[in-house]
Amino acid sequence: MALLSKKDSNLILDPLADNNPITIQVLGICSALAITAELKASVVMAISVLFVLGVGNVVISLLRNVIPAKIRIIVQLVVVAALVIIVDQVLKAFAYELSKTLSVFVGLIITNCIIMGRFEAFALGNGPWKSFLDGIGNALGYGVILIIVGFFRELLGSGTLFGIKVLGDPVAKTGLYALGYENNGFMIIPPAALIVVGIIIWVQRSRNRALIEEA
Amino acid sequence: MEHLELFFKSIFIDNMVFSVFLGMCSYLAVSKKVSTAVGLGAAVIFVLGVTVPLNWLLDQYLLKDGALAWLGPEYAEYDLGFLSFILFIATIATMVQLVEIVVEKFSPALYNSLGIFLPLIAVNCAILGGSLFMQTREIPNIGLAFNYGISSGIGWFLAILAIAAIREKIRYSNVPAPLRGLGITFIITGLMGIGFQSFGGMLTGDNEPPEGTETTTVKAENKEEKEIKKEIEDKEKAVSYNEVINK
Numbered sequence: 001m002a003l004l005s006k007k008d009s010n011l012i013l014d015p016l017a018d019n020n021p022i023t024i025q026v027l028g029i030c031s032a033l034a035i036t037a038e039l040k041a042s043v044v045m046a047i048s049v050l051f052v053l054g055v056g057n058v059v060i061s062l063l064r065n066v067i068p069a070k071i072r073i074i075v076q077l078v079v080v081a082a083l084v085i086i087v088d089q090v091l092k093a094f095a096y097e098l099s100k101t102l103s104v105f106v107g108l109i110i111t112n113c114i115i116m117g118r119f120e121a122f123a124l125g126n127g128p129w130k131s132f133l134d135g136i137g138n139a140l141g142y143g144v145i146l147i148i149v150g151f152f153r154e155l156l157g158s159g160t161l162f163g164i165k166v167l168g169d170p171v172a173k174t175g176l177y178a179l180g181y182e183n184n185g186f187m188i189i190p191p192a193a194l195i196v197v198g199i200i201i202w203v204q205r206s207r208n209r210a211l212i213e214e215a
Numbered sequence: 216m217e218h219l220e221l222f223f224k225s226i227f228i229d230n231m232v233f234s235v236f237l238g239m240c241s242y243l244a245v246s247k248k249v250s251t252a253v254g255l256g257a258a259v260i261f262v263l264g265v266t267v268p269l270n271w272l273l274d275q276y277l278l279k280d281g282a283l284a285w286l287g288p289e290y291a292e293y294d295l296g297f298l299s300f301i302l303f304i305a306t307i308a309t310m311v312q313l314v315e316i317v318v319e320k321f322s323p324a325l326y327n328s329l330g331i332f333l334p335l336i337a338v339n340c341a342i343l344g345g346s347l348f349m350q351t352r353e354i355p356n357i358g359l360a361f362n363y364g365i366s367s368g369i370g371w372f373l374a375i376l377a378i379a380a381i382r383e384k385i386r387y388s389n390v391p392a393p394l395r396g397l398g399i400t401f402i403i404t405g406l407m408g409i410g411f412q413s414f415g416g417m418l419t420g421d422n423e424p425p426e427g428t429e430t431t432t433v434k435a436e437n438k439e440e441k442e443i444k445k446e447i448e449d450k451e452k453a454v455s456y457n458e459v460i461n462k
Contacts, residue, residue, distance in 0.1 A: 023397070026240065026244060026397060027240060028240070029236070029239040029240060029243065033236045033239070034235055073308065073337060074305070074308050074309075077304050077305070077308055077337075077338075078301065081300045081301040081304050081305075085297055085298075085301065088297070088300070089297060103351060104344060104347035104348060104351055107300050108237070108340050108343060108344055108347070110343060111304075111338050111339065111342075111343045111344075112340070113240040113338065113340075189408075189409070189412060190233070190234055190236065190408060191233065191404075191405040191406070191407075191408025191409045191411075191412070192405065193236070193405075194236075194401050194402070194404050194405035194408060195401070195402055195405035195406075197401050198398050198399070198405065199402075201393075201394070201397055201398040201401065202391075202393050202394050202398050203393075204393075205392075205394070205398065206393040209392075209393070212392050212393055
């Protein structure tokens with residue numbers, strides 16, 4: 001990262017691990033978990049949030065001296081809603097099938113707490129370049145968790161990755177299925193996502209004991 | 216009967232928290248004590264009960280394909296559907312503000328118990344999610360929209376009440392240190408979600424999975440999509456024929 005100063009690169013790297021928006025800051029879980037049954041949907045969701053948060057942070061940061069404090073929430077909501085409409089229309093135009101899978105969850109990026117949280121906590125007090133990096137970093141941190149959860153749920157639940165049968169064909173009994181392996185249907189149902197995230201939190205906090213909460 | 220069915224379906228089968236994960240942020244943040252959980256839950260029921268019917272009206276008379284027909288036949292072809300996000304969130308934000316002002320004026324006691332939660336609610340995904348699901352599920356009339364708002368609010372209330380009670384109890388248990396707090400709450404919520412899945416057969420009488428799960432909706436929507444693709448293809452064919460004829 002020769003392009004960025006140490007401080008700037010920390011803005012991107014911190015949210016990837018020790019200050020992860022999902023597992024540490026507990027933000028943005030709402031629209032994240034329901035769509036992680038497939039890896040493809042997770043990746044698209046991560047990219048959408050990356051776009052909205054990166055651009056939104058810059059816009060809010062540029063407007064930060066103009067927005068009256070009292071109505072800032074409504075201004076922020078309008079900025080996010082406009083960006084999300086762009087994402088939604090692009091998805092409908094170029095990936096119609098996927099936009100059906102994501103259904104209302106694209107719209108719910110608007111109320112994704114990560115976005116409002118970063119606007120409030122960072123973009124309102126910092127310049128556009130820093131806000132951009134912060135937005136990218138947090139969106140990546142969010143995306144990483146989404147992709148990990150999506151990876152395990154799709155692999156264990158349907159035996160596929162991006163829809164490609166990596167473990168063999170369950171009907172024709174090839175690959176692993178020839179050895180008597182079965183897909184774990186439990187991973188497909190929505191509550192499994194919560195348990196997978198719970199386990200990620202467990203692993204992360206066991207590795208870095210400074211993150212453990214007081215009882 | 217229709218009302219009763221929707222009522223139980225939105226509380227148990229399509230539960231906001233356990234089947235579609237809406238409002239998780241405040242669900243996790245405000246569930247440390249039962250008393251605050253009750254306050255937030257009540258505020259959610261209230262705001263959902265107000266905003267879902269309002270957004271239903273907006274959807275019917277402004278946003279839907281052809282909804283502007285009441286203005287005159289020349290407006291019948293407009294489809295303002297792409298504006299729904301921005302209008303829904305604007306309605307929600309203004310309603311929350313309005314409710315806050317009204318409650319403060321007329322019932323200071325209620326304001327003291329609900330007041331601090333109201334601003335939180337504007338950005339609660341359960342509220343916007345309620346309106347968006349109302350739109351995608353095409354709820355037919357305003358009575359049912361009101362019912363849907365209230366009952367999904369009750370479902371959310373039930374969920375946060377239950378998890379708050381469990382978290383109060385679990386404080387005395389010896390949870391592995393890295394799981395303490397957030398981790399164990401996630402896992403408990405997951406287990407509760409699995410429990411709630413068993414309500415799936417309640418209204419249909421057999422073991423069909425609940426409608427809210429991804430697999431079924433995807434399948435149903437794939438069908439629709441195939442039809443749409445066919446239509447598009449047909450249109451394209453028609454266009455190319457025309458071109459050939461013109462040549």
